[in-house]
Amino acid sequence: MFLRVTASNLLKKLRFPSSHSFSFSEKFKLSSSYQTQANGWRVLNHRDHFLWILISGHVAMSLGISSNTVFAEDATTGASSANDSGNGLIGLSKVEDGSIVSNMHTAKWRLFTDKAREFFLQGKLDEAEKLFLSALQEAKEGFGQRDPHVASASNNLAELYRVRRAFDKAEPLYLEAINILEESFGPDDIRVGTAAHNLGQFYLGQRKMEKARLNYERALKIKRRVLGYGHSECADTMYHLGVVLYLQGKERDAEALIQDSIKMLEEGDEGESTVCIRRLRYLSQMYLKSHRLADAEMVQRKILHIMELSKGWNSLDTVVAAESLALTLQASSNIKDSKELLERCLNARKALLPGDHIQIGGNLLHLAKVAMLDSSQHKKLDVSRAKDDLDVAKDHLHNSIRIAHQCLDKLSKQKDRPKKYSVPGDSRKERHAALIILLQSLSTLSSVEFAKQELQETQGGNINLEAQEALLQCISVYKEFAQDKSIADSPEIKNEYLSCLKRAQNLFGNYKLDEELANQKGFQKLNQKS
Template identity: 55%
Template sequence: MATRRLLSLFRGIRSAPPFPANRVIPSFLSSGSSDFGNNTRQNQNQWRLIAAILFSGQAAVFFMDENRIAYAQDDSSNKLLSENTQGQGGNQEAYVSGLQRVEDGAVVSNEHTIKWRIFTDTGRDLFSKGKLDEAEKAFESALKEARLGFGQRDPHVASSCNNLAELKRVRKQFEEAEPLYLEAISILEDSFGPDDIRVGAALHNLGQFYLAQHKLDEARSSYERALKIKGRILAYNNPDYASTVHHLGRVLYLQGKEKDAEALIKESISILEDNGLGESSTCIRRMTTLAQIMLKSNRPADAEMLQRKILHALELLKGWDSLETANAAEALALTLQSLGNLKESRELLEKCLEVRKKVLSEDHIQVASTMLHLARLELYDSKRVPLVNGKYSETSEDLIRAKELLDNYK
């Protein structure tokens, strides 16, 4: 399964030489097995937990997926991470205790490094609570203490640069964020070499930064380089690799390369499915994106198959009392309506309306939206009944129901 069907532009990547033997590789990557193509759950879990902390210290660096913020892993890894930590029990603290350990095995500990840890953890906590002003001050202080405690070109400084850059990106302070991203990458390249996994993670973040500004050429370049590094070290069926594949697909779509984009997004979904994450929220979001691409390219039949898959996954994951499930049902209903399957479309819209009325108030805009979709469907269906004296019958049940729905909306 490791040798997949990515586009020709990645054929050179797949045939690239393996990671140089003399490169410094974190022990968690070399322990147990050097075969990253075997896709064992243990290797994936080790990467998820350790990369999150080795790069920055206690989940300080943000890894981005879709359009959301996450600490150290996107949603596709939640299952892996939770299973790993549950299995380790108290051993998780052992990982945390080594956060200040540098590549040569020495431990750096002084007043400034202690302050760096405190400010980093404080900034992370404030960020998670949405207190961005206070979080920014904490991350700025963490960067200052990292420079004083570890040295100007230490990887801890790169971590702090990346944290502060990500916060500034979220706040759309792009001019201030870019030099921080670039400094982080430069330090990591000097410390570990240009092909290290930490460089790949930082390049992925830089791609996110450029994508947020619609700088598509720069974003594509960052993602492509990150993809080469991740594929070489993590293997081509790793969920982290799939995340970068997906983001590169989004960039290509915005550049008008629809076929290439679709192939990449499909590939990222397949990788998640191969890893048992086909019903994760991340995979569902990616399938939703792919369905939208299919609809925009006038392929409703293809979109229907994918939307049924999405709805089934959400039924299992969230149940029918979830607005996400209702949204998926409505999307499928509209596609079915365009394909002429009015009966099933109506059933789904009515179920969607029931859920939204239950979860939201009856005068909520989403309730009104569903009622309008139902009214439109009834009007469309009424035009298919036989004419009476050259006119549509105003007494047809469908037309009466449509009027009732519109009256209720008013």
């Protein structure tokens, strides 16, 4: 009981929550805050050995794997002892095995580690790597090859290599850290459990599912024994294990673990935390992929309720939650509620964002699709109302197309600027989203034109020029941007392009597919018949 309570308290004090959504500057924040003592020395007796080092392995998950980095804890952080003499002596520290280590090594080890972390925060990975290597060497020379300080330094360096995707360098360091901890504290120690969680995270990031599963299962077994089943650390590992099982196709087991991890957070008064929201979102995505719309709707309503209470409608997080629910309602044929939510989302976005923001364009596209569904429902009873619905859809689509064009033009100009004037960050993601919205809007506009033609009963073999123009613009837009490899290789963008291309071929018959390029590159190219 003493071990469980003390370890639990330490984790609560030092844990780096996976609930955070990180900005770049926060993304590489560290789990430790050193409590150095300029005067005095610290003696750690055998009973306190489990406080010596803790490797924290929390990560943030959102339908995938985060690259968030959490470094190992300083071996002496938080290791307060009743035997602290406080006699003012400087220069020597007594470590657990009884050896005497020069304070010079301790100071240099900490200096290298702190400076490396500082560089990491700034994104200066080359400088950080050099210092982490120096910290590892200093730990080996100052504390011994198999000391927990070496495990700490190895884990730090492994995390850096993981972020740099130097996986062949990272894996041996993770394994070495675990081996040292096992030798120092035994195979069932809590530090071994958290280190195993870290290694599971590493394997999950590479989609090595079986290795990830084995490490998460080991971590969960240790955490349950030491901390108790209901501890948030257990919930964290349970969630990650659930993700692995889901990706392995074991959906029932995955669902049970993820639901339990959410329940444990709720029982621990963390039901409104960011991490709990993220897990609920993942669960709703699982339901949507399994076409369990009712279950997805229930979870999304819960998310929206939490967001409304905690952030209100002056937050884009609430808007995104509402939009997700609206799209699920639309898929469930609950058009009325979907439309009301989407209109509220649009009003909130217009109040929070510039008028030409791509999120507004996406919102208008969703509303256009709802208006088309309204038209389909009305056409049998009220043709005039059905035509009005299509006019509403067309108006939304024209605005969506305009916004997407403006966004792409702006981002293209930024791309052409000299590097020092270019805008870093999420511009590529924004460009990707704008192109998808533009392609979808043009494709949907062609559908609106055909629906209007059907209502007017003027089809009669005549080509719908407006629909044709929308499809040709869709194809032309793709060809304009397909020279960018990141766009050409995007499955979402390819699918939108192919949809436009097939419709043009089926409806107008004046285009064909280039089979050679389709075989070579996995996508189809438009060639005009001679």
